[in-house]
Structures are given as C-alpha cells and as structure tokens.
Amino acid sequence: MLRTVNRILLGLVGLVLLAAGVGVLAAVPPLGGRHAPLLAERTRREHWQAEGWWWAVAAGLALCVLLALWWLLAQLRRPRLPSVLVDTGDGAFAVLRGHALEKAVAAEAGALHGVSRCRVVLRGRRGAPSLRVALELEPHAVPADALAALSGPVLGHARTSAGLAGLPAEARLRVPGHRARRVT
Structure with a gap:
C-alpha cells in the first residue's frame, strides 16, 4: 500500500510543480520583464497581504507541510518488529x-x-x-x-x-x- 501512496504522491507533486512552473513562466513578462522582481513595490506586497484569501493559501501550504512530514515518517517506519x-x-x-x-x-x-x-x-x-x-x-x-x-x-x-x-x-x-x- 505504501508503494501505491508513494506513486500517487509523486505524481501529484509533479503535476503541482509543472502547473506552478507554467504559471510563473506565463506571468513573468507582464509584471515587468525578465530581470524585474515579482513583488518589488511595497504597495504590491501590502495589497496581497490585505486580501482575505491569503490566509487560505497559507493554511493550504501548512497542510501540505504536515502531509509531507507524515509521509516522511511513514517512509522511516520499520516494517519488521525488532x-x-x-x-x-x-x-x-x-x-x-x-x-x-x-x-x-x-x-x-x-x-x-x-x-x-x-x-x-x-x-x-x-x-x-x-x-x-x-x-x-x-x-x-x-x-x-x-x-x-x-x-x-x-x-x-x-x-x-x-x-x-x-x-x-x-x-x-x-x-x-x-x-x-x-x-x-
């Protein structure tokens, strides 16, 4: 069962990383060019922090970190009784x-x-x-x-x-x- 969970997790992580990479590549030119930072101005940073959905994103990322820690502990668990x-x-x-x-x-x-x-x-x-x-x-x-x-x-x-x-x-x-x- 752990082998199946590993394959599903790796597939999902790969899809998320691919989607994030495509999203960043698609969004970079309108923000100010190749060499400009994504969030350079203070008003832009404050705008994103003032949005209400920002906390949902932070909670989702915290959930992803907890799931990754659970997965890591499952990998380290010994299947044999010592x-x-x-x-x-x-x-x-x-x-x-x-x-x-x-x-x-x-x-x-x-x-x-x-x-x-x-x-x-x-x-x-x-x-x-x-x-x-x-x-x-x-x-x-x-x-x-x-x-x-x-x-x-x-x-x-x-x-x-x-x-x-x-x-x-x-x-x-x-x-x-x-x-x-x-x-x-």
Whole structure:
C-alpha cells in the first residue's frame, strides 16, 4: 500500500510543480520583464497581504507541510518488529530479538519436505507479534501438507520458545514454474 501512496504522491507533486512552473513562466513578462522582481513595490506586497484569501493559501501550504512530514515518517517506519517480550514466569520479561526468531522459524520451515525456500518477517507489536511466512515449494510438493507442517510443529515450536499464548501467521505459498519432464 505504501508503494501505491508513494506513486500517487509523486505524481501529484509533479503535476503541482509543472502547473506552478507554467504559471510563473506565463506571468513573468507582464509584471515587468525578465530581470524585474515579482513583488518589488511595497504597495504590491501590502495589497496581497490585505486580501482575505491569503490566509487560505497559507493554511493550504501548512497542510501540505504536515502531509509531507507524515509521509516522511511513514517512509522511516520499520516494517519488521525488532524484538519480542518473553514472560519468564517470575514477573519479569526477557527480550527476544526478532531477527533470531525469524531465522529460527525460516530454518525449521525451510527443512520441511517439499519446501525449497522460506522467508519470514516478524510484524505486529512487542507484546502481540505475528509472522508473515513466504514458502517457495518444489514442483512435487503438496501445498496442504506443507501448510499443515508449518501450522503444526513449526509454529508450535516458535510459540513455546517465545513463551507466547498465540502466534498468528500469514502463509503465502508459491510454486515456481517448471518444465515438463520429457519421456523417451
């Protein structure tokens, strides 16, 4: 979704800049020539400040600045969860690195029968994490078997090792294209 928002924002900013450039190029010669400043006289500046719509323009520009800051913060946000809180049982909490949990789940899921490659991303909040698992299956693999093995032992081990009551996961299975075998 962020990729779509980025493309729409870049398109809108490009159109606004193009319109502003065309507007400035069209307005410069009547104002006094190429080398004259746009608002040189004090009366012209005061005239623009006395208009009532000037505040609407300033509010619109302030809104654009706030939207640009929101967009910048959205770009800097990390999609991966850096750590998970693990209850140690004595009232304290330990911190489990998210990357370590991702690697452990990816290694165990990658060792399943029929799985050629596995990518895991830990998302959510520290107290309520979730997994996004992408499995690339071999051509002979049965997707239902791979999904059952992932949801059973693999996610069960991850839940118990992290001390979580539940670990929701989203699995995406993909079978790469392959050529048919030639029978001779």
